[in-house]
Amino acid sequence: MRPIQARISIGAMAHNLRVARSHAGDARLFAVVKANAYGHGLSRARRALAAADGFAVLTLEEAANLRLMGVEQPIVLLEGLFGADEIAACVELDLWPVLHRPAQLDWLQQQPPARPLQVFLKFDTGMHRLGFPLADHAAVVARTKRLAGVAGITLMTHFAQADEAAGVAWQLRPFLEELSAHGLPWSSANSAALLRYPESRGAWARPGLMLYGASPFAETTADQLGLRPAMTLRSEIIGVQQLRAGEGVGYGQLFRADRPTAVGVVACGYADGYPRHAPTGTPVLVDGRVSRTLGRVSMDMLCVDLSDCPGAGVGSPVVLWGEGMPVDAVATAAGTSSYELLCALAARVPVEETD
Numbered sequence: 001m002r003p004i005q006a007r008i009s010i011g012a013m014a015h016n017l018r019v020a021r022s023h024a025g026d027a028r029l030f031a032v033v034k035a036n037a038y039g040h041g042l043s044r045a046r047r048a049l050a051a052a053d054g055f056a057v058l059t060l061e062e063a064a065n066l067r068l069m070g071v072e073q074p075i076v077l078l079e080g081l082f083g084a085d086e087i088a089a090c091v092e093l094d095l096w097p098v099l100h101r102p103a104q105l106d107w108l109q110q111q112p113p114a115r116p117l118q119v120f121l122k123f124d125t126g127m128h129r130l131g132f133p134l135a136d137h138a139a140v141v142a143r144t145k146r147l148a149g150v151a152g153i154t155l156m157t158h159f160a161q162a163d164e165a166a167g168v169a170w171q172l173r174p175f176l177e178e179l180s181a182h183g184l185p186w187s188s189a190n191s192a193a194l195l196r197y198p199e200s201r202g203a204w205a206r207p208g209l210m211l212y213g214a215s216p217f218a219e220t221t222a223d224q225l226g227l228r229p230a231m232t233l234r235s236e237i238i239g240v241q242q243l244r245a246g247e248g249v250g251y252g253q254l255f256r257a258d259r260p261t262a263v264g265v266v267a268c269g270y271a272d273g274y275p276r277h278a279p280t281g282t283p284v285l286v287d288g289r290v291s292r293t294l295g296r297v298s299m300d301m302l303c304v305d306l307s308d309c310p311g312a313g314v315g316s317p318v319v320l321w322g323e324g325m326p327v328d329a330v331a332t333a334a335g336t337s338s339y340e341l342l343c344a345l346a347a348r349v350p351v352e353e354t355d
């Protein structure tokens with residue numbers, strides 16, 4: 001069998017939820033499990049995160065699956081209704097849609113749900129992606145309150161720079177100033193805000209990334225935040241090459257040896273979800289030692305430097321990311337984010353679930 005495997009730890013996710021809880025004060029937690037729980041598997045995540053107060057997903061299908069799995073907590077649809085035809089399912093599955101544009105209010109007015117729904121009312125405070133303009137809040141809240149199909153409103157916004165030096169105050173202050181008069185519960189915090197800005201907790205926080213054991217911050221590691229990696233992508237060396245000085249390796253011969261170099265060929269490529277644009281020098285754990293990739297990542301293989309791994313050969317274990325090799329370090333070297341790497345784990349990679 002091809003030796004690649006993703007080990008996904010239920011215990012690590014449960015631990016990371018406890019870390020989220022320790023930052024949440026009185027706020028309740030929506031565990032964000034969109035994108036197949038950031039690549040970890042929806043069913044697995046819902047078991048690991050069963051102690052969450054709710055779950056947040058993108059699609060009706062994900063929500064329906066969670067209900068089939070027995071989830072009884074609230075489920076929020078982060079992008080809300082994509083059409084009026086989704087209202088009935090929200091009633092049936094008891095979902096909380098996010099309302100972020102006028103058409104969604106029109107749908108609820110024209111086709112009132114059989115039972116009133118809890119909704120999140122999303123305001124744009126600077127991200128400029130989804131949400132009603134903050135300046136329209138008086139009219140939007142008043143209209144939503146008048147809808148017979150709405151049982152309760154939680155105000156919501158999303159931060160653009162919670163993980164950066166710019167922080168959340170420039171969005172949170174106007175959000176709270178403008179909306180406090182309505183006296184409604186509110187929700188703003190993603191992982192970065194929950195970890196760094198207690199004033200952003202509100203009634204509901206919405207952590208995602210941290211539950212999977214990655215850090216939202218460039219300058220703080222997941223380990224420093226007390227998080228444990230939930231996914232370890234591992235494989236083995238399936239071939240060894242001895243390069244002479246001047247010889248290259250892989251497509252484009254992007255790496256050329258300046259001295260005799262032992263190269264390990266690893267059974268992992270971009271069709272497994274490893275980033276093709278990871279350059280020579282991307283960190284990788286080979287036989288328990290930190291080494292580096294060499295040359296271009298291929299579809300099914302990549303090459304690693306064995307210079308400082310004297311005992312390594314065919315069959316030696318390789319950790320692409322996870323335990324012993326932070327996914328954040330790989331992401332940084334590859335010019336991307338841990339979000340993208342975790343979500344991109346390919347369906348062809350066998351998963352082994354661990355405690």
Ligand SMILES: *Cc1c(COP(=O)(O)O)cnc(C)c1O
Nearest residue numbers: 032078158190191206207208209
């Ligand atoms: C994905 C998402 C989150 C979770 O963000 P993390 O950075 O992964 O914690 C929270 N809120 C909304 C609206 C999202 O789309």
